[in-house]
Amino acid sequence: MTKNSVNIKLGGEAGQGVESSGMGFARAIARAGLHIFGVQDYMSRIRGGHNWYQIRVSERPIFAHEPKIQLLLAFDERTVSEHLDEVVEGGAVIYDEGLKVDEEEIKSKGVIPMPMPLLKLAEELGGSKLMLNTAAVAAAAGILEFDLSYPESVIRDSFGRRKGSEIADRNIRVANAAYEEARRRYAHLFEWKLEAIPNAPKRMVLNGNQALGLGAIAAGCKFCSGYPMTPASSLLEFMFAQARRFNLVVRQIEDEIGALLHAIGAAHAGVRAMTCTSGGGFSLMVEALSLAGSTETPVVVVVAQRPGPATGMPTRTEQGELLFTLFAGHGEFPRAVLAPGSVEQCVYEMARAFNIAEKYQMPVIVLTDAFLANSLRSVDMDAIDFRKITENIERGKLILPHEHEKIDEALKDGYRRYEFTEDGISLRIPPGHPKAIYSVAGEEHTPEGFIDWEERADNRVKMMQKRMRKLEVAVSDMRLPQLYGPQDAELTLVCWGSSLGPTLEAMERLNDNGVRANLLQFIDIHPLNWDSVADMLANCRLWVSVEGNYSAQLSRWIRMNTGLKPAGTVTRYDGRPLNPVYIVEQLQSLLVKV
Incomplete structure (x- = not known):
């Protein structure tokens, strides 16, 4: 039996509740004291297409997803055909018994088919086929022998208060029946189990956009304007949701040009102000960004990257706009560029962005991407100390009119x-x-x-x-790259932004396999003390850049400022996020050439 180490994937069409079910299950597992990492993949369609949500579970902190899974919850036939090869031998596929699924093909992969009367339970006990996803998640809990009280608590939070307890009660009836039936039929066949950790500390479950919003609010941001654009939209939505509680002015503007101009106006009036967008929207903001530079207006711009050019792949991820944000604008003017790589860093670096903007009276760009923006991770409550933010607010040479x-x-x-x-x-x-x-x-x-x-x-x-x-x-005020791992490594991985988590885990796997490796993470991209950066890299035996773009943009920026070139690069630009297995595989072929 393998306890508390499993990868679960839910898949189906847009509109089937894949994301909400995945996030709900992840939260339930986190409430049991386990660490989770959740990543979603969805197509740019309101209905149809194929969406999935993957949850990785561990007893230790985790920072990335894995390409292989042990349990697949299929809400439609396409999920089975698309993801069956990802299921490890001995793993399982849960699906409604009414789906046309080739059980023999599943068995031929060494995987266990687990048909269940999910739709029947949803309709008979819940009165709605929409509760099929509740049945599926509960069935997964059943074969994992995971205490159903945790998913039930999430159901109560989701439906009990907001929509009336009757809906919650019906969902729970469905969940209990699916749980018991799955446990009776299949639990003895499935090797992986989940068990609550007694007396585990309470944890927050956050994605990157929520963390950026928390950092902004803690730093005293009072104005946020934007025009919805994936993957920045959920940050704008978060600020809207918190507006009344924290006395914020949050505006959806007619376009991205107006969004930054509104934020510039608010900052000019004396409040901490921000806007958020993606690459295409930032393209429209460029003239206004130059205005902020000319008028020395402190404004924070969050750029959540996605694959371009043009509309590109609106719901996928990429790190393709580092150089764009460094040089965007007509004429020369000062700016700072920061790129947090984790949930915790999103909170702290967003707060720093406001301090830097006001202290130096210039725009500050915070770079994120769809992977970091949307990925869900459990974080210990004491991992983020908001007093460090609220007690260290720097507004620079500012005197307010009432003083x-x-x-x-x-x-x-x-x-x-x-x-x-x-x-x-x-x-x-x-x-x-x-x-x-x-x-x-x-x-x-x-x-x-x-x-x-x-x-x-x-x-x-x-x-x-x-x-x-x-x-x-x-x-x-800018920070040099942060070192992880042993000082005397034979291989140094250099990364920035969302590539931190996968690269960190890749570094750990290399060390476990006898390759002495460490990691340098660039959070502060510009400005920097490049002489000190050059000294750090010159002391590396062999360094490789790991990035989610085609041209290894960070390594180009480093070479531009230091003249130093990496021994090689690991890049990914297919719209999918980096993961530790991918990085290690690419490094192995690269190191053979070196």
């Missing part, structure tokens, strides 16, 4: 919003005080903010140097 005494002291010689300073950062007083009236323009301007109608060369040079000088100063 009269500070304004009187600061403005003895008048107010110049874009005054030339040694660090390039000027005093910022939002509109509202009679002594701090100034002009704002997208054209090149004077220290007072007036358009420089004469277009003087000396003013232009001073303004450019003032703005760009911020990057030299900001380097002191």
Whole structure:
């Protein structure tokens, strides 16, 4: 028997409740004290197509999914045909007995077919065929011999309070019947079991977009604008859901151009403001991003990447916009780019983004992607200390209009919003005080903010140097790549963003198999102390870049700034996320060539 280590996949058509069932089952397992990692895959259709949700379960923290599964829950025939080869020998397929499934083909793979009267139970005990997914999840719990009280608690939370207890009661009746029937028929045939961990600590179950939202709220963000675009839409939805509780202004704007302009306006008025989009939407925001750079407005932009070009693959994942976000905009202006790689980092780096934006009065871009945005992971409650955020808010050279005494002291010689300073950062007083009236323009301007109608060369040079000088100063606040694993490794894996989790587990597998490996994760992409980065990489025996794009964009950025080139690259650009097995396989063939 294998206890508390299993991979479960649910599959079906859009509209069959694959995602909600998968997320609900994952939450139930997490409530039993086990660690989970959930990843979804769905097509860009409202109905039809093929969707799946995969849950990995372990007694230790996990950071990625695996390509092989032990249990497949098929809501339709296509799920069996598409995923049967992923099921390991001795694994099982649960499906409704009314589906046209070739049991002999399943058996020929060494897999156990487990037909169940799922639809019959849903209709007879629940009164609706929609409860078939409840029956399927409960049947899975039955053969896993997993305590049904945990899925029942999720059902109560989902239906009991919001829609009335009758719906919850009917779902639970269906669940109990499916659980007992599956356990009676098949539990003795199935090797993998789930057992609750007694006295386990309470854990949160979060995806990357929810974590970004939590970080923004903890950091004092009060305005969020956006236009829905996958995979950023759920971040906007999260902010909408929390608006009343945390006194937020959240706006859905008519397009992405307006979304960033609204956020710039809110930041100009003195509140912490953000917007969120994907690559196509960010393309539309580029002119407004330059405006934020010219007007030195602190605004945070979340770019959730997906495969391009153009519309590309709207619901898939990729890390293809690193270089785009670094150089987007007409003209040169300062910006910072951050790329968190885990749920915890999403919280903390989003908060840092607001601090950096306000301290240096420049736009900050936070890069994520569909994999990180949507993947669900269990996190210990004490893994995120919100006091570290709320007690370390930095607003830089900001005086709010109601702080009269500070304004009187600061403005003895008048107010110049874009005054030339040694660090390039000027005093910022939002509109509202009679002594701090100034002009704002997208054209090149004077220290007072007036358009420089004469277009003087000396003013232009001073303004450019003032703005760009911020990057030299900001380097002191930027963090060097984070090292994981042994110091004296023979192989160093270099990654950024969502590739952290799969690469971290790949590193652990390499070490377990006798290859001494470590990992360097870039969270801060720009600006950076590149001399220090060069020293770190120069001390690596052999380093390889691991990225979810075609051209290994991080390695190109490193080479551009240091002249150093990796021994090789592991890339993936088929719209699917990296996983540790894929990385190790690619490394094995790469190291043979090296």
